[in-house]
Amino acid sequence: MALLKVTNLKVWFHTRNGVVKAVDDVSFSVDAGQTLGIVGESGSGKSVCCYSLVDLIPKPPGKIEGGTALFNGEDLLTCSAQRMGEIRGNDIAVIFQDPMTCLNPYLTVGEQLIEPLLYHRGIKRPEARLQAIDILNEVGITNPERRFNSYPHELSGGMRQRVMIAMALIAEPKLIICDEPTTALDVTIQAQILKLLRELQQKRQVAVIFITHDLAVVSEVANDVLVMKNGKVVERGTTAELFANPKEEYTQKLIAAIPSGVKPLTESVPKATPLLEVNHLRTWFRDYSVGLFSSAALKLERNIKAVDDVSLTIQRREILGVVGESGSGKSTLGRAILGLAPRTAGQIIYDGQDITQYSARQMKPLRRKMQMIFQDPYASLNPRMTIFETLAEPLLVHGLANRKTVTAQVLELMDDVGLARAYIRKYPHEFSGGQRQRIAIGRAIATKPEFIVADEPVSALDVTIQAQILDLILELVNKHNLTMMFISHDLGVVRYIADRVLVLHRGKVEEQGITEELWAAPQADYTKKLLGAIPRFANAGM
């Protein structure tokens, strides 16, 4: 008998603008020791579906309109609030996406771990502490006695996610719901966490529901897969079957959207004058925890070396991919080149001019030629400016348009980035993530720049949207003869878009080379580790 059997679940949200059928007639079941992957893009209802089982959706506006969810023979949808509290504390655990925000910053890790034991189980504190240390050890945290007394901010992202898993496991649940548990993590950490989850599951024979938008991850962990779109189940099947032979068009589209394959080499680029040359660039930040009166040597040593002695060149019409994990300094590098982050030492030569010491005024004509696309399309647009204002601003500021011609030029830009002209008066919040990123790209190319730094421009987007935006970027690069520095943590994306790749680790260049050569024969150990950590379809149906 299945541990959890959901039949015809319907969850609707009654909003001012009408009813949103977030989950519409969804059925599935999970057995003990099995993993069910639920895949879908944002807004597909995959999270709502699972949260409604444990009563974690806001009600109102949410309402469960029908269906049953039998957990060990007990219907989760009709049980009392008190019983639900017991189930949540003992039988079903949830691991959330963002380990940065899911831990209380004012309590030590240990205190948060033993809370359920103290209050649900009535276990005494010393004994609870021992159990907690055991479980920290089990999830692979080194030196658990010391970590028990650490505060969340003292742990890295991967460690925090381990703590979250420990919190989920400590009550010895029968079912764990993982909501994108590795999305916020680097690939190498992601690989570790996925391995850990698999091991723990086999050891403890728990059932897992694994929610994710990442098909590759699902293919690594799940036995069965459910593909959701707009609240409905599109396709279901065992992992091996589904990935080998997707029946529905949407599933095929999802799989096809994963950036794979290589960019054909652009026709031979004249090697003569690189557009951008960076020599021994350093960006160091002072560590303010060092006392004011410490020796200068100590201060120097304790500086945070975000970018440490990086040299690179970018030829005209080339896309240089910069890869690295979080904290590798890849964003700081891009910002330092554009003068958005300080430069401690080094030299930046743009188009033959040494711009390292340029003042803001000297930079202004260059700003037109050097632009940036930011990661988060939700934060990079002024929420109080319409699309028209956002796109018109760079044109007007640089004198590329006057009041009369600006509307026509903005419309042309919107055509360029594939936004319908009728949207011109709308505000950013009225758009989806992909559309916003189109606006941000439009703003970056408005001044007809030569060089663009794209800082993780697709990592906040769904796979299908990601593919569209990548193709848009490639199209614009060809159309406008752009040179680009493309920063990303996603190796698949970089391989798809970049001509050459530079691998950054702790502020230093580990390796650089032509994309395909680097993929085929990575030289540095770090690059090998990084490439090895990418989840692949090859492992499907493990």
Place this chain on the structure above:
Amino acid sequence: MVAIITNTDEVLASAEQGTSLWSDAWVRLRRNHLALAGLGILIFLAIVSLLTPWIAPYGYEAQNLALGATPPSWQHWFGTDIFGRDLLTRVMYGGRMSLMVGFVATGVALVIGVLWGTVAGYAGGRVDAVMMRLVDILYALPFMIFIILLMVVFGRSILLLFLAIGAVEWLTMARIVRGQVQNLRRQEFIEAAYSLGLSRWRIVRKHLIPNTLGPVIVYTTLTIPSVMLLEAFLSFLGLGVQPPESSWGLLINNGVETMEEYPWLLIFPGLALSITLFSLNFLGDGLRDALDPRTSKD
């Protein structure tokens, strides 16, 4: 297809008229009936105040000692005070004073505070430290001593009253705005604006200030009443408005003393002040929503 084209043409036409936060805000505000009512009442009060010298039924110092305090009647709609002065007239003249103090002093506080806070928050570092320490020093200065000093040096005048109140009220505003701006500054759209080559002044004006408006408006609607009451307090100390001139604060103060015998002396000025404050709050809430494009358009 045709429909789309006409739609685009309309959009173009309106785009050429100039789209801005403020014109959109006005469209949204017009849909909020409560806020509109508040705005209507405030405009009405402002007009009455402006025209008071011509439309007031009696002179503001016309006494009729024989009459004494009488309850509301057809001759005196709001009744009369113990000196036989017409209360309606006094409330009207008082409104002139209170509204002027409220709006002018708050306006001064608003302009200085928002600019100061934005510049400090955006510049950061040493500039921020110096500017905010100055605010701290002014905060620490005992308000009463400051006012009394001003009065001693410059003599008593209404202008000075505005100045004194404005000089104190902008401090809090500056702090609020600075906090807001510090959060905003780290957002990518500010960085994007900078990398577009925009001047700092334009970033402050177009990108920072509009995004601080929410809390600023709420705080402004809180400041106006507190300024009106501060004026009453100063007047009570003999530093502000002196009888026979009046203000709502003064009238309420006087009314409280005789609340049991002549309740109308408290009720009418109190009512006038309350209605103003209510209107301000409704208008403030409406403005805050209207200026935030994220609140739904329809």
